[in-house]
Amino acid sequence: MKKSLSLYIHIPFCNSKCNYCNFVSKVGTEQEKRKYVEFLKREIVMRAKEYNKLYTVATIYIGGGTPSSLPLGSIKDIFQTIYKYFTVKNDAEITIELNPNSVSDEKINEYIMSGVNRFSIGLQCINKYVLLAMGRTHTVEDFDNTIEMIRSHGISNISADIMLGYPGQKLKVIQETLNHLIELKIPHISSYMLSVEEGTELQLMVDKGVKYLPNENTVVKMYQTIATMLKNHGYARYEISNFAKPGFVCKHNKVYWNREDYLGFGVAAHSYISGVRFANTEDINKYIDCIEGTGKVPVASAQILTTNEKKEEFVMLSLRTAEGLDTAAYQQEFGESFLAKNKEKLAFYIKNDFLIIDQAGRVKATDKGFLVLNKLILELCSD
Ligand SMILES: C[S@@+](CC[C@H](N)C(=O)[O-])C[C@H]1O[C@@H](n2cnc3c(N)ncnc32)[C@H](O)[C@@H]1O
Ligand code: SF4
Incomplete structure (x- = not known):
């Protein structure tokens, strides 16, 4: 019998760059985006030759960056390639990440027609000053409109990302953000503690003393508040950063935590197959040149995990x-x-x-x- 497989697809483009984020993403031109999608499709075809005979796809996650920043038609194109070359289960969970600054009803319709049945939207916070400080270019109204659009297509499986611990973000603002999501009946919430990443604008500002990070006690209080509020409103904390109403746990996430097999496509995408971890190059030009020049996938690193590393991952991910x-x-x-x-x-x-x-x-x-x-x-x- 074929084994279960999950697919991750990385879209390295955003409409604007948030100052805390070091995910592999940039503001690309339409031409760059179209070219990238062409090579992404080639990678999918190449990998399918190797893996489709062994696996059936149970979950797909298209993330980034911001997948919704791709031009109309690109997501459909990517999914058509996946369906043509991989065997995807009828009940597969298929998620797409959206930023409220880059959606339209037409795009949402395209995603749903392509099989997407779960939407994950980055909100971070409802306070306009905090959003501005983060370098986000959307408002809470944009988020609300996005939810309304998705729901008008009959989709209820929706997740929102929020962030805690950003400089200047008050506990009250976090409470208001959560109340907003609870009122909107968003059934899944991912709550990320800010991590100050190397090479980001935020890191520079913190180093220069332009922005101050909250102290550890404040961050712990914020996290505790989130956990308590969500528990009181019927959300289960199924992982340290993830909360869901019954029936809305993300199946794709569980694959990572249970160390099951997944394949990543696109720049910076990671894969884990039978105890081997490998990652594609993070450089878009290298990615394209390698596929074009050699017909091979540009793997930047590969690692067969030792028994000790496997034990550590087991402990770290399961706890x-x-x-x-x-x-x-x-x-x-x-x-x-x-x-x-x-x-x-x-x-x-x-x-x-x-x-x-x-x-x-x-x-x-x-x-x-x-x-x-x-x-x-x-x-x-x-x-
Ligand atoms: C890769 S983004 C995709 C969503 C979409 N691009 C957006 O921002 O709306 C996924 C999530 O990662 C989180 N994130 C990104 N950088 C982070 C950081 N430095 N610390 C904590 N969370 C971070 C944000 O909450 C973001 O919504
Ligand atoms: S948080 Fe999302 S929108 Fe902002 S730069 Fe990172 S990937 Fe792009």
Whole structure:
């Protein structure tokens, strides 16, 4: 029987660049975008020759950058290539990322006609001053209109991204942002803690003292507020940054956390197939030249994970989820007991209410544990 596979497609273009973001994306011309899509399609065809006989596609995620910044017709074109060369399950979850500054009813219609059944929209915050400070070029009204357009096509599977910890962003603004999303009945919310990334405009401003980051206590308070508000409104925290109403958990995300196989297409896209991680080049010109000149996919790095690396990933990814770490699965994969190996550390964390072990033998972070999760993971990954 064929195995299940997930596909990720990277679109490295945005209508404008936010000052905190170091995702591989730029403001491209229409010509650049069209050329990129041509080569993306070639990569899909090349990879399909190798993988389609072994796999059936269960989820597709088209992200970026901003996929909705592509010209009308490009997304349809990409999906037609996927459907022609890969076997995609009838009930596949198919997500597209949108920025409220680059959508139209025509585009949404095109995506739905191409099979998209889940929309993920970047809002970040509803406060216009914070949005401006971030370098975002949309308003909360643009977001609301986007939701209305999507819903008018009968789609309910919608996610919104929000951000916490941006300089100058008050707790009150986060509460207002959440209230807005709760009122709009958005069934899935991803809440990302700001990370100041190397080489971004934000990093320069922070280094120069033009912008000040909130202190750790404030950020923890913000996260706690988000978790509590969403819990009180019927959202389950199924991963540290992801909250969903019943029936709206993102299947594609779960593939990453469960270390199942996925293939990434386009610049900077990562893949994980049978214990091997590989990534395409981040350079659009190199990407195009390599496919054109050699007929090969421009892989920039490939790594066969060692057993220790696999163990670390297992711990790190599973503890971020509400399902936690399955100790039986750990034993089965690595031939050793996670509980015995970490006996003292686990006893300490359980006694102090950071972790629990449930009846099925899963190690799970508590509410208190989620607040210091990175530290817990680091400890449990060290010998
Ligand atoms: C790659 S973007 C795609 C969505 C779309 N481009 C948009 O911004 O509306 C996915 C999400 O990553 C998050 N993100 C990007 N850079 C981040 C950073 N430095 N720290 C935390 N979250 C970040 C934002 O919340 C963003 O919505
Ligand atoms: S956050 Fe989204 S819109 Fe902003 S630069 Fe990054 S990918 Fe583009």
